[in-house]
Amino acid sequence: MFGVAKRELLSVDQPRIGVIGAGRHAKANIYPVVRLAGAQIAAVCARHLDRARAAAGEFGAEHAYASPAEMLRRERLDAVFVIAPEREQVGLVREVLRAGLPVFAEKPVGLDEHEAEEIASLAARTGQPVMVGFMKRFAxxxxxxxxxxxxxxxxxxxxxxxxxxxxxxxxxxxxxxxxxxxxxxxxxxxxxxxxxxxxxxxxxxxxxxxxxxxxxxxxxxxxxxxxxxxxxxxxxxxxxxxxxxxxxxxxxxxxxxxxxxxxxxxxxxxxxxxxxxxxxxxxxxxxxxxxxxxxxxxxNGYVGEISHFLECLRSGTEPQPSAADNVKTMGLCDRILRAIRS
Missing domain, CATH: 3.30.360.10 (Dihydrodipicolinate Reductase; domain 2)
Known part of the structure; x- marks a missing residue:
């Protein structure tokens, strides 16, 4: 449980989701599943406003933004999906956590064990869950x-x-x-x-x-x-x-x-x-x-992982794989690379 940080959903039947990212992978695999799993895409944010508007129109979102900070400030959301380029993931997840919202983030969250640990620590301090998109577990x-x-x-x-x-x-x-x-x-x-x-x-x-x-x-x-x-x-x-x-x-x-x-x-x-x-x-x-x-x-496991995340939102339990679990996977990746290079 997330204790005092847990709050009632704006809509239990259809949680309000904000999505950061409107690239090919997001639109092909994430947006459709969020809706299929019973959530509402309330807002879309992308680097280019025209792409955000296009995704919002395609998937029924109410508003589109070019600034994550503006979306987080103006929208009433139950959670945010971060589906951005790999090098941008950590900064965006950090921003959402500091806004006090749960996060589903595509892998990798951090490009090494140190960055993964930073996010896990921030999630623990804010009391907000982070689920990392290792969808193969749900295939x-x-x-x-x-x-x-x-x-x-x-x-x-x-x-x-x-x-x-x-x-x-x-x-x-x-x-x-x-x-x-x-x-x-x-x-x-x-x-x-x-x-x-x-x-x-x-x-x-x-x-x-x-x-x-x-x-x-x-x-x-x-x-x-x-x-x-x-x-x-x-x-x-x-x-x-x-x-x-x-x-x-x-x-x-x-x-x-x-x-x-x-x-x-x-x-x-x-x-x-x-x-x-x-x-x-x-x-x-x-x-x-x-x-x-x-x-x-x-x-491929996309429906399974996103359904799991939404159910955890409803029940107030921590989704898996979590930010803390992600630290161990990123740490193992680092060790494999050291072995290959040695």
């Missing part, structure tokens, strides 16, 4: 993966290995790739297995062609390995993550398919090669036009 495939890990027949989790690969972009290097793209999978490692005690890594990055691999040792002895790439070969985008337990494994492929296997011999009194008893469970996304274009917003 149905990874939610199901974690459920498989806790099934009795899965056994003790032992290890994970995965990859995230996309095309390269101008200005990328090892640090920018990890902290703006790969960070989702760094965060997933913590979400699934807990904190990391040791990191080792290698990089083969050449100018803007990013190529990295690293291994992780977790606090309870589990191990992990990840491969990240930002090269033309992977322009089509590929991600997968496999978790192995003592009696089962589960693999997510591109958020569209999850396959799980549990070692359950059908007959203990004869060799298994004499029968057929290997059992896999496969879940896939349905192929349909009925979603009207909303399918990706659900499968």
């Amino acid at each position: 149905p495939a990874y939610v199901q993966l974690k459920q498989f890990m806790h099934e009795p027949g899965f056994g003790d989790p032992l290890s994970l290995h995965g990859m995230f690969a996309i095309g390269s972009r101008p200005g990328w290097d090892d640090e920018w790739f990890i902290k703006t793209g790969g960070i989702h999978y760094v965060d997933l490692c913590r979400y699934l297995f807990g904190e990391v005690t040791e990191v080792r890594g290698f990089g083969n990055t050449r100018e803007i062609q990013v190529d990295q691999c690293f291994t992780l040792l977790f606090e309870h002895g589990e191990i992990g390995g990840l491969f990240f790439a930002g090269v033309p070969a992977w322009t089509r985008h590929h991600e997968e993550l496999t978790v192995t337990g003592t009696h089962g494994f589960a693999r997510v492929e591109n958020l569209l398919r999850i396959a799980a296997h549990l070692d359950r011999p059908a007959s203990p009194d004869r060799p298994r090669w004499q029968t057929i008893d290997e059992e896999d469970r496969v879940l896939t996304a349905v192929h349909t036009s009925a979603s009207g274009g909303l399918k990706d917003l659900y499968l």
Whole structure:
């Protein structure tokens, strides 16, 4: 709970939201979901007023601004979404917190552990929650993966290995790739297995062609390995993550398919090669036009994360991942970079 800083929402049924940022990602993935999840976009702020007005008109907002300070001063809001360029996030989140409002902020919130800690400390002092947009935690495939890990027949989790690969972009290097793209999978490692005690890594990055691999040792002895790439070969985008337990494994492929296997011999009194008893469970996304274009917003986790944030506003509980949790993810990113560079 947020104690004295908690206040009644202006509208429990339809919280009033201000949004800072009107770029491509915000308009494609955040604005539609805020409305889909039951909130009202009351005001939009962007660096250029014409873009703010265009977004306000498209998504039904009452007012548009070119100044965050003016929006925060004039509007009656329940929370603010900060969906801005990465280097601007910290300053904008700081401004919203000092105005006494809860924040949902796209990752990364801070470009290193120090900046992340600054925001976490400010959130604690102001008593206002900050949720960081690690939407992969809410993607149905990874939610199901974690459920498989806790099934009795899965056994003790032992290890994970995965990859995230996309095309390269101008200005990328090892640090920018990890902290703006790969960070989702760094965060997933913590979400699934807990904190990391040791990191080792290698990089083969050449100018803007990013190529990295690293291994992780977790606090309870589990191990992990990840491969990240930002090269033309992977322009089509590929991600997968496999978790192995003592009696089962589960693999997510591109958020569209999850396959799980549990070692359950059908007959203990004869060799298994004499029968057929290997059992896999496969879940896939349905192929349909009925979603009207909303399918990706659900499968990527945007609907899940924003619905969670709004429910926490209504209940007065702290959303996760919080600003404090973000400090640990950013700290792990910093450690991975040091390992790759050493």
